[in-house]
Amino acid sequence: MAVTQGMPPGMAVAQGSYGATPVAHAVQPGFGAPAQPSFYNAQQGALQQWFQAVDRDRSGRVSTQELQQALAMGGLNFSLKLIASLVRMHDASNDNSLDFTEFCSLHAYLTKLQQTFSRHAAGAKEMNLQQVQRALKELDLELDMQPEGAFYKTVQSFDFTHDGHIGCDAFIAMNIQLRNCHKMFNLFDPSRTGRITLDFNQLVWTVAHL
Numbered sequence: 001m002a003v004t005q006g007m008p009p010g011m012a013v014a015q016g017s018y019g020a021t022p023v024a025h026a027v028q029p030g031f032g033a034p035a036q037p038s039f040y041n042a043q044q045g046a047l048q049q050w051f052q053a054v055d056r057d058r059s060g061r062v063s064t065q066e067l068q069q070a071l072a073m074g075g076l077n078f079s080l081k082l083i084a085s086l087v088r089m090h091d092a093s094n095d096n097s098l099d100f101t102e103f104c105s106l107h108a109y110l111t112k113l114q115q116t117f118s119r120h121a122a123g124a125k126e127m128n129l130q131q132v133q134r135a136l137k138e139l140d141l142e143l144d145m146q147p148e149g150a151f152y153k154t155v156q157s158f159d160f161t162h163d164g165h166i167g168c169d170a171f172i173a174m175n176i177q178l179r180n181c182h183k184m185f186n187l188f189d190p191s192r193t194g195r196i197t198l199d200f201n202q203l204v205w206t207v208a209h210l
C-alpha cells in the first residue's frame with residue numbers, strides 16, 4: 001500500500017487502499033512489433049540501462065521531467081501534470097521521484113495497460129468505444145454506461161478528434177485519471193460506503209490530485 005498524498009482535508013483517518021502494484025522486477029515479455037527496444041518490451045537488464053539513461057543527472061532517481069523525456073522517447077507524449085500524477089502513483093517513498101524499484105513498478109503498470117490496449121484494439125492503432133469499455137472492465141474499471149454517464153463523458157474528454165476512437169496514449173492517460181479518482185474516492189470513503197460528501201475545498205483538493 002502506498003498512500004502518497006497524505007490525509008484528505010477534513011478526514012480523521014486516511015485509509016486509502018490504492019497503491020502501486022507490487023510487481024517490481026517482474027520481467028515483462030515484449031509484445032511483438034517494435035524492432036528496436038522500447039520502454040515496454042525492455043527486459044530487466046535493459047530496464048536497468050534505461051533507468052540509468054533516463055536518470056540524466058545521475059541522482060539515482062528519476063524525476064518528473066526525466067520521466068517525461070523517457071516516455072516521449074517511447075512514443076508517449078504526456079503533459080508534466082499527468083507525468084507527475086504517474087510518479088505519485090508509484091512513488092512509494094514519497095520523495096517525488098522514482099528509484100529503480102519504483103521505476104520497475106511504473107514499467108509494469110504501463111506495460112499492463114499497453115498490453116491490454118493491444119489485445120482489445122486487435123492490431124489497430126485506436127480502440128472504438130466498445131473495445132474501450134471491455135478493456136476498462138478487464139482492468140476493474142466499470143463505469144456508468146448511460147448516454148450522459150461517466151463512461152461516455154470520460155472517453156469523450158480524451159477523444160480529442162471526437163470520432164469515437166482513442167489511441168494508446170489517451171487510453172493510458174484515461175486509466176491514470178480513473179485510478180486517481182478511485183484513490184481519492186477511497187480516501188474520502190474509508191469505511192467503503194460507496195458514497196462521499198465533499199465541501200468546496202475538499203473538491204478542489206481532490207481535483208488537484210487528479
Ligand SMILES: [Ca+2]
Nearest residue numbers: 055059061062
Ligand atoms: Ca535524476
Ligand SMILES: [Ca+2]
Nearest residue numbers: 093095097098
Ligand atoms: Ca520515490
